[in-house]
Amino acid sequence: MDVMFDTEIKSLLQTDPAAAAEKINTFIERQNNTPLNIAITGETGSGKSTFINYFQRMTNDDAGAAPTGVTETTIDVKEYPHPEYPNVKLWDFPGIGTTKFPADTYLELLGSRKFDFFIIISDTRFRENDVKLAKAIQKMKKKFYFVRSKIDNDLQAEARGKRNVNEQEILQKIRNDCIQGLQDEGFESPQVFLLSSFDLHLYDFPLLHETLERELPELMRHALLMTIPNINLEVIKKKKKALQAQIKYYAAGSAAGAAVPVPGLSFAVDIGIIVTAVTHFVVSFSLDIPSLKKLANTTGVPYDDLKKVILSPLAAVKITSELIMKVLSQLASVATLMAGEEVSRWIPIIGIPATMAFSFAGTYKALSHILNMLAEDAERVFKRALGLNSSE
Structure with a gap:
């Protein structure tokens, strides 16, 4: 101080x-009690709600948890204050590109509220709508972070039917694939964080936290630290x-x-x-x-x-x-x-x-x-x- x-x-x-x-x-x-507002965006089914729940130290079945499912469950922007620190809020956005929220309407919605940074989640390669989203956030001069979700599913799929699996090679392959796709869309040095919302202590969530610590102002950094799970x-x-x-x-x-x-x-x-x-x-x-x-x-x-x-x-x-x-x-x-x-x-x-x-x-x-x-x-x-x- x-x-x-x-x-x-x-x-x-x-x-x-x-x-x-x-x-x-x-x-x-x-x-x-410094306010911290984090927007969670991405396409339908990418794992936005599950990420929110586990960041909030909840399971998907807990009362007050963000609804999850195989179909679109988020139909409007909804805030989820942290149970112990309500000054920290995660905002769950509907899936971009759905019939209810086409990309252009979605981008208008994105700029209608003040968020401190954005997390763009995808469970595959980042697609056209994700890129539109990132470029719109850039124009607002806000920070955004690409998160590749459901890494545990990818590792299980790669291991199926194989005796020897090099987990680090698979992770690097997924990371390179995501980075290449973003570079093809005009992002010079994109950083992609791989994670499983069910195991935040694994993969790149600690690296994501370290990155946010470096880039957030002091009081917001403190608010994030107090709310983050003990990963x-x-x-x-x-x-x-x-x-x-x-x-x-x-x-x-x-x-x-x-x-x-x-x-x-x-x-x-x-x-x-x-x-x-x-x-x-x-x-x-x-x-x-x-x-x-x-x-x-x-x-x-x-x-x-x-x-x-x-x-x-x-x-x-x-x-x-x-x-x-x-x-x-x-x-x-x-x-x-x-x-x-x-x-x-x-x-x-x-x-x-x-x-x-x-x-x-x-x-x-x-x-x-x-x-x-x-x-x-x-x-x-x-x-x-x-x-x-x-x-x-």
């Missing part, structure tokens, strides 16, 4: 703690790093609350801030109950088996003040800091500044410890869901 912002917060904590608290709350709110251990590490960067602002908010000379209020503020932050951590790592149940449904690993590898008392439960206080009471260093916070407020002259310092340190230490526990749980759940050994 901008050094000037950090300097401003430090100055306000010394001169106007209430203003500092307001500015911190606005910053965290903006970070965690590999690297994503979990990135989430942890991003959440760790927020902890100093939660702690600064805690220090601002400590400046109010009311006995017991500072402790209550600290607990409230920690509850808010930990709830955010748990959801970001997909360790909340709904997310774990969805993971069980999509992977076939029983929910109870996923819960067995969780060691933190703060995952797969409702986060309450009572639970947070119970966890913190078991952390000697944090309990000491919080005790010092209340005692120091009665010291003449330096009491309030000391209380603020204790409050900052206690909240920072508590959240850092909890974040480490939850990140380790997320890694264990990921490995269990994919049937990996702990050493892999």
